[in-house]
Amino acid sequence: MFFRDKKPAPAEINTGWESVDPDSIPSVPTGVTSETDGTAIIRINHLSKVFKNKTKTVIAVNDVSFEVQHGEIFGLLGSNGAGKSTLIRILTTLLSPTSGQAFVDNYDVAKDPEKIREIIGVCAQNYTSDVELTAYDNLEFYGKLENVPDSILPDRIWELLKMAGLEDRANMPVRTFSGGMKRKLEIVRAFIHRPLILFLDEPTIGLDPEARREVWQQILMLNAEHTTIILTTHYMDEAEKLCGRIAFVERGRLIALDTLENLRKLIPAGDLIEIGVDHMDPVAEEAIRKIDFVNAVSVVEHTVTISATNGSRVIPAILAVFEDYSIPIISISIRSPSLEDIFIYLTGKGLDSGEGHETQGSGRRFP
Amino acid sequence: MRGAVAIFKRDFKKFLSNPFMIMMTLFMPIMYLVIFGNAMGGTISHIPVGVVQEVPPYNDTALFTSASYQLNHISQTNAEKLLDVTIYADEAAAKQDLINGKISAVIVIPSSVSNDNAIRLYVDSADSITPPLVEAAAKQDLINGKISAVIVIPSSVSNDNAIRLYVDSADSITPPLVEAAVTRVLLGLGAHNPVLVDKIYGDIKYLQFFGVGVIMMAIFTSTMFGGGIALIKDRENGIHEGYLVTPVKRSSIIFGIISSGTLRAFIAGFAIFWIDLLITGIALQSFQDFFLVVLVILIACVGVTSLVVSFASRFSSQAEYSSVIAFFNLILFMTSGAFYPVIGMPGWLRWITVINPEYYGVHALRSIILKNQGLNVIGIDLIALLIFSTAMIILGIVTYRRTLE
Numbered sequence: 001m002f003f004r005d006k007k008p009a010p011a012e013i014n015t016g017w018e019s020v021d022p023d024s025i026p027s028v029p030t031g032v033t034s035e036t037d038g039t040a041i042i043r044i045n046h047l048s049k050v051f052k053n054k055t056k057t058v059i060a061v062n063d064v065s066f067e068v069q070h071g072e073i074f075g076l077l078g079s080n081g082a083g084k085s086t087l088i089r090i091l092t093t094l095l096s097p098t099s100g101q102a103f104v105d106n107y108d109v110a111k112d113p114e115k116i117r118e119i120i121g122v123c124a125q126n127y128t129s130d131v132e133l134t135a136y137d138n139l140e141f142y143g144k145l146e147n148v149p150d151s152i153l154p155d156r157i158w159e160l161l162k163m164a165g166l167e168d169r170a171n172m173p174v175r176t177f178s179g180g181m182k183r184k185l186e187i188v189r190a191f192i193h194r195p196l197i198l199f200l201d202e203p204t205i206g207l208d209p210e211a212r213r214e215v216w217q218q219i220l221m222l223n224a225e226h227t228t229i230i231l232t233t234h235y236m237d238e239a240e241k242l243c244g245r246i247a248f249v250e251r252g253r254l255i256a257l258d259t260l261e262n263l264r265k266l267i268p269a270g271d272l273i274e275i276g277v278d279h280m281d282p283v284a285e286e287a288i289r290k291i292d293f294v295n296a297v298s299v300v301e302h303t304v305t306i307s308a309t310n311g312s313r314v315i316p317a318i319l320a321v322f323e324d325y326s327i328p329i330i331s332i333s334i335r336s337p338s339l340e341d342i343f344i345y346l347t348g349k350g351l352d353s354g355e356g357h358e359t360q361g362s363g364r365r366f367p
Numbered sequence: 368m369r370g371a372v373a374i375f376k377r378d379f380k381k382f383l384s385n386p387f388m389i390m391m392t393l394f395m396p397i398m399y400l401v402i403f404g405n406a407m408g409g410t411i412s413h414i415p416v417g418v419v420q421e422v423p424p425y426n427d428t429a430l431f432t433s434a435s436y437q438l439n440h441i442s443q444t445n446a447e448k449l450l451d452v453t454i455y456a457d458e459a460a461a462k463q464d465l466i467n468g469k470i471s472a473v474i475v476i477p478s479s480v481s482n483d484n485a486i487r488l489y490v491d492s493a494d495s496i497t498p499p500l501v502e503a504a505a506k507q508d509l510i511n512g513k514i515s516a517v518i519v520i521p522s523s524v525s526n527d528n529a530i531r532l533y534v535d536s537a538d539s540i541t542p543p544l545v546e547a548a549v550t551r552v553l554l555g556l557g558a559h560n561p562v563l564v565d566k567i568y569g570d571i572k573y574l575q576f577f578g579v580g581v582i583m584m585a586i587f588t589s590t591m592f593g594g595g596i597a598l599i600k601d602r603e604n605g606i607h608e609g610y611l612v613t614p615v616k617r618s619s620i621i622f623g624i625i626s627s628g629t630l631r632a633f634i635a636g637f638a639i640f641w642i643d644l645l646i647t648g649i650a651l652q653s654f655q656d657f658f659l660v661v662l663v664i665l666i667a668c669v670g671v672t673s674l675v676v677s678f679a680s681r682f683s684s685q686a687e688y689s690s691v692i693a694f695f696n697l698i699l700f701m702t703s704g705a706f707y708p709v710i711g712m713p714g715w716l717r718w719i720t721v722i723n724p725e726y727y728g729v730h731a732l733r734s735i736i737l738k739n740q741g742l743n744v745i746g747i748d749l750i751a752l753l754i755f756s757t758a759m760i761i762l763g764i765v766t767y768r769r770t771l772e
């Protein structure tokens with residue numbers, strides 16, 4: 001029984017281990033295939049976390065409520081310092097909430113942390129492997145801590161090493177590994193015990209594109225085994241590729257939560273036209289805004305972004321304005337809005353910008 | 368339990384993969400033993416002293432001549448001659464040399480020996496060990512000189528009835544003091560019986576006395592590199608975040624770290640034990656002694672390791688932890704009785720020894736290695752060490768943070 005039953009009781013987690021027949025691993029699904037049965041596996045009610053020291057008080061998580069459903073891949077998106085990791089740390093029992101409640105598989109994080117630790121797997125944002133030990137020793141250490149039976153542990157370790165492409169490095173100290181290799185080891189380690197819920201905090205940070213795709217495949221494969229996955233990331237493509245539902249977190253607050261499709265509906269319908277210029281004339285900007293079907297115009301440094309219904313139709317009119325005001329166009333592109341555009345629309349800043357480096361004042365930059 | 372084994376294995380694997388740490392763990396105690404032991408414990412000889420004839424008379428008396436001759440030839444058992452005698456004609460000049468540090472003492476001998484004419488002894492008291500030696504030597508010599516000069520002896524005291532003195536020689540510092548005291552009392556009473564000293568544990572040199580203490584030191588030193596530091600390194604590098612989210616119990620973490628630290632400390636203590644026997648030339652009396660030594664070292668390792676781990680369970684930086692441990696190492700080692708008998712400490716300091724695991728360790732090891740004693744003597748030490756260890760293990764578990772806060 002490689003595929004776990006829909007929702008095993010916690011007691012079953014430690015039993016029912018079998019060595020894995022590689023043929024039973026399903027082919028990698030394309031796109032998001034999460035099958036949820038509609039039951040909430042994580043429930044968060046008005047959760048807040050406040051860090052205090054002598055000089056200042058930081059509200060890392062501010063009155064957040066949501067549910068994660070069993071079997072889904074849930075994305076937590078936000079810029080650096082938005083509170084994603086704090087949220088994950090509360091759910092994985094590393095931090096206690098200041099107020100509010102959080103339940104993981106019906107266990108209260110404040111009351112039953114031991115029970116929760118038995119059913120979760122966590123890949124932290126920073127490296128947590130012991131660099132003085134070999135890859136094999138690291139996995140063995142965690143296998144034992146996670147109560148993987150000794151009889152199947154060696155097979156499981158080799159299976160994971162193979163998955164991470166680290167078979168030939170098994171007996172080398174992790175110190176000698178590249179960043180990508182360390183990261184892959186961290187990820188496979190997180191599910192050595194086939195957890196009910198897997199938390200991945202920025203799993204693909206610092207990985208090259210190929211390695212990222214491998215990790216995505218692994219995540220989709222695990223999800224196909226009905227593992228619920230909570231993923232934090234600030235890569236939009238990652239969330240678009242993997243996540244069934246996405247929560248935007250900004251300054252500790254939940255600002256949006258929905259499927260990608262529904263999130264797209266949040267911003268004015270239409271396409272985005274991006275025009276590269278040397279400089280932009282405010283009068284011209286105003287003129288563009290007056291064109292029919294143009295919903296919004298914004299200028300960030302050398303890029304003019306125009307949101308328009310049926311973009312290809314309005315391009316000639318826009319180009320005419322640039323002609324009239326003698327503004328040379330360096331580049332022009334037209335595309336449908338991405339998750340990042342939704343994020344920028346909602347928060348007024350890009351995902352890669354850390355706190356205090358906002359491109360403009362916070363707030364909506366589109367209409 | 369499985370978690371504790373995993374934590375233990377991880378820590379011990381890291382220790383074995385780092386030969387430098389193994390070397391350092393042993394190197395420091397050996398250096399202490401060889402350099403400190405020899406610097407402190409050497410037999411002092413050739414102490415420069417001045418002898419002056421009190422005036423008048425202006426010519427040397429027979430007492431002066433024989434006293435200075437004998438002072439110049441006195442020596443301690445198996446050692447070089449004790450005093451280098453310089454004869455001064457002028458008391459003032461001799462005292463000036465004493466002040467200048469050229470000589471360590473001035474002995475002024477009166478013209479005749481009687482109760483009225485005291486023998487005056489000026490010593491350089493800046494160094495606390497030399498004066499008693501000089502005094503004892505001078506007195507003994509002068510008693511001999513006196514006997515040869517004074518004939519009247521109380522009838523009940525005779526040379527045939529030797530006073531026998533049994534001293535506990537396991538500590539090399541106290542016996543001479545006891546002997547000097549007895550001699551002085553005898554002199555005061557006017558009894559001239561020879562004193563036969565029986566050192567019941569043989570001649571124990573300072574190096575041998577100190578060597579046993581170094582075993583305890585090796586144990587503590589190894590805990591500076593091992594023991595709790597693994598917990599702090601994990602915390603500094605964020606590695607603990609990885610295992611705090613697993614079901615491992617906090618008692619398992621503490622037990623795992625303590626057992627690994629204990630094994631590391633035991634390796635160091637046991638190695639130093641052999642090196643100590645080799646350097647100081649002590650031979651154990653029986654196999655029972657050997658097993659007791661192993662038992663004491665093991666229990667002392669548990670005690671000291673639990674102490675440092677209980678600290679490590681709270682600290683988050685290696686620098687803080689190391690400075691605290693270095694401080695404790697100093698306090699505990701100094702008050703353990705390894706350097707100097709605990710009996711020589713002032714009362715307030717002796718209170719520290721009551722809660723010092725190293726004191727019990729040193730006492731037990733010394734009782735076995737130097738005195739061939741058994742459980743009846745060291746039992747109390749073992750009980751004290753076990754109580755201490757239990758308290759520290761509980762403290763370690765209770766203070767260990769299972770979260771990141």
